[in-house]
Amino acid sequence: MSDWAIAVGxxxxxxxxxxxxxxVDLTIAEGTVFALLGxxxxxxxxxxxxxxTLIAADAGELRVAGHDVDADPEGVRAAIGVxxxxxxxxxxxxxxxxxxxxxxxKHFGREAASARVDELLExxxxxxxxxxxxxTYSGGMRRRLDLAMTLVDSPRVIFLDEPTTxxxxxxxxxxxxxxxxxxxxxxxxxxxxxxxxxxxxxADRIAVLDGGRVVAEGTxxxxxxxxxxxxxxxxxxxxxxxxxxxxxxxGAAADEDRLTLQVPDDGSxxxxxxxxxTLEDAGVEVExxxxxxxxxxxxxxxxxxxxxxEEVAA
Amino acid sequence: xxxxxxxxxxxxxxxxxxxxxxxRYPSMTVLLIGMPIVFLLLFVxxxxxxxxxxxxxxxxxxxxxxxxxxxxxxxGILLMTVAAAVQGTAIVVAMDMTGGITDRFRxxxxxxxxxxxxxxxxxxxxxxxxxxxxxxxxxxxGFRPTADPLDWLGAIAILGLFGLGLTxxxxxLGLAAKSVETASNTPMFLTLLPLLGSGFVPTExxxxxxxxxxxxxxxxxxxxxxxxxxxGTHIGSNAVFAVAWSVAIIVASYSWxxxxxxxxxxx
Numbered sequence: 001m002s003d004w005a006i007a008v009g010x011x012x013x014x015x016x017x018x019x020x021x022x023x024v025d026l027t028i029a030e031g032t033v034f035a036l037l038g039x040x041x042x043x044x045x046x047x048x049x050x051x052x053t054l055i056a057a058d059a060g061e062l063r064v065a066g067h068d069v070d071a072d073p074e075g076v077r078a079a080i081g082v083x084x085x086x087x088x089x090x091x092x093x094x095x096x097x098x099x100x101x102x103x104x105x106k107h108f109g110r111e112a113a114s115a116r117v118d119e120l121l122e123x124x125x126x127x128x129x130x131x132x133x134x135x136t137y138s139g140g141m142r143r144r145l146d147l148a149m150t151l152v153d154s155p156r157v158i159f160l161d162e163p164t165t166x167x168x169x170x171x172x173x174x175x176x177x178x179x180x181x182x183x184x185x186x187x188x189x190x191x192x193x194x195x196x197x198x199x200x201x202x203a204d205r206i207a208v209l210d211g212g213r214v215v216a217e218g219t220x221x222x223x224x225x226x227x228x229x230x231x232x233x234x235x236x237x238x239x240x241x242x243x244x245x246x247x248x249x250x251g252a253a254a255d256e257d258r259l260t261l262q263v264p265d266d267g268s269x270x271x272x273x274x275x276x277x278t279l280e281d282a283g284v285e286v287e288x289x290x291x292x293x294x295x296x297x298x299x300x301x302x303x304x305x306x307x308x309x310e311e312v313a314a
Numbered sequence: 315x316x317x318x319x320x321x322x323x324x325x326x327x328x329x330x331x332x333x334x335x336x337x338r339y340p341s342m343t344v345l346l347i348g349m350p351i352v353f354l355l356l357f358v359x360x361x362x363x364x365x366x367x368x369x370x371x372x373x374x375x376x377x378x379x380x381x382x383x384x385x386x387x388x389x390g391i392l393l394m395t396v397a398a399a400v401q402g403t404a405i406v407v408a409m410d411m412t413g414g415i416t417d418r419f420r421x422x423x424x425x426x427x428x429x430x431x432x433x434x435x436x437x438x439x440x441x442x443x444x445x446x447x448x449x450x451x452x453x454x455x456g457f458r459p460t461a462d463p464l465d466w467l468g469a470i471a472i473l474g475l476f477g478l479g480l481t482x483x484x485x486x487l488g489l490a491a492k493s494v495e496t497a498s499n500t501p502m503f504l505t506l507l508p509l510l511g512s513g514f515v516p517t518e519x520x521x522x523x524x525x526x527x528x529x530x531x532x533x534x535x536x537x538x539x540x541x542x543x544x545x546g547t548h549i550g551s552n553a554v555f556a557v558a559w560s561v562a563i564i565v566a567s568y569s570w571x572x573x574x575x576x577x578x579x580x581x
Contacts, residue, residue, distance in 0.1 A: 054421060082417075089415065106422075
């Protein structure tokens with residue numbers, strides 16, 4: 001068990017009548033990024049809150065950084081850093097003062113504290129804004145400050161609860177880079193997200209959470225392999241050509257309105273060359289082609305039987 | 315470092331943070347200190363001439379009318395200042411709770427009580443600044459305390475002790491509140507209590523029932539003790555009751571607040 005940065009066995013949690021976590025098991029190896037993926041209400045945030053000692057579990061064996069969460073919460077607190085969904089910065093303090101506050105609470109000495117604060121301001125591109133009140137910061141700057149505050153004492157285990165929710169694409173990229181930078185330093189990260197591309201981008205392993213249970217777990221590649229869905233989509237100029245092309249491939253799906261044909265394929269160069277050669281030999285002209293490799297959206301649909309939150313909402 | 319040293323260090327860090335916040339959000343302090351000053355002016359200049367006539371020789375002490383009433387009402391106004399200031403405590407605590415910052419503190423290994431202790435210390439400092447300003451205004455209006463340095467020390471001690479109790483109570487109310495709006499309303503009853511005690515008129519002049527309540531509620535012995543120390547009226551057993559009430563409120567509110575902090579649902 002000691003090789004696991006986080007080990008969760010039989011985690012149960014209910015709020016009143018509502019069962020939020022219904023027997024979750026997870027093991028997360030040291031120095032890896034683990035993503036909890038699921039729609040709103042799947043129980044992701046509840047897991048983070050329990051493991052970060054904010055709320056108590058109803059049942060379960062929980063260890064974080066070698067400490068039992070129930071018996072030794074102070075030990076857990078000393079080893080972890082948490083960036084929650086809601087920004088945990090003090091609006092009336094400047095960026096520098098926010099970082100200094102955390103450094104003081106972590107009992108850095110005076111000089112060590114200001115050195116660390118300067119280093120983090122530099123690293124998170126907040127030097128210019130360092131002496132402005134956090135209330136004047138943009139969404140992306142607040143998140144960066146928030147993450148910097150989490151990292152003040154270089155925690156071994158970091159929880160990131162939806163670290164990029166609500167950020168614009170550029171800020172999102174910046175956060176991703178920051179998170180990748182952490183991994184290089186050898187820390188363990190438990191990340192929650194509703195964005196499938198985010199989990200794909202950052203995580204070594206992913207657990208798909210639905211209705212308080214882990215419904216699938218594996219590396220992004222393993223999860224993708226579990227489901228069919230890779231194909232090449234050809235677009236044609238006329239229905240005649242579409243029909244001619246459709247007769248060439250087994251298992252192809254034609255869309256007569258859009259004049260497209262989906263052919264199951266792994267997307268490799270060799271096989272696409274073969275497909276194109278077959279079409280050319282038959283004298284069928286292709287207007288356009290698109291390669292579709294299975295993404296985590298497909299995984300989610302395949303393992304939960306329903307679409308992700310965003311699609312349900314839309 | 316041992317536990318006590320760590321606790322002090324963390325409390326000092328939190329105190330520094332909270333004082334900085336008060337300094338950057340001065341409108342609330344101004345509003346909270348302004349309220350008792352408005353009451354002081356209102357009661358002395360609008361009602362004071364008439365109310366002063368009705369004060370017995372015990373309280374009038376050779377003065378008459380407005381001057382007699384001014385001397386009488388200042389301790390009541392001081393208690394109102396304490397009660398108004400702790401309304402700010404509840405608001406500030408609730409603001410912290412509804413933002414994410416408290417959740418961050420709760421996931422950190424911070425000495426038990428330091429987060430709330432920092433709020434309480436900062437509020438108490440704010441309360442004493444308020445008390446000093448109100449006293450200066452009272453003296454400008456003609457308030458003439460007879461207290462010697464030891465009496466002053468006693469008055470500061472009892473106001474501090476009672477203030478500490480009300481501040482912990484307001485902290486607990488701020489923690490219990492679901493929103494900042496609720497937190498700004500629940501401690502309001504505290505500002506009424508000086509009126510429903512011996513703060514503004516002697517309890518003997520009240521009807522049965524109200525008189526009983528006024529006589530036994532905690533603000534009355536505290537008011538009477540402060541009045542006795544500052545203007546030389548009879549204190550008697552009031553000092554003992556004032557200390558007992560203060561200690562009881564501190565112990566009960568502290569335990570309640572610490573419990574709420576540990577078991578609060580995250581924002």
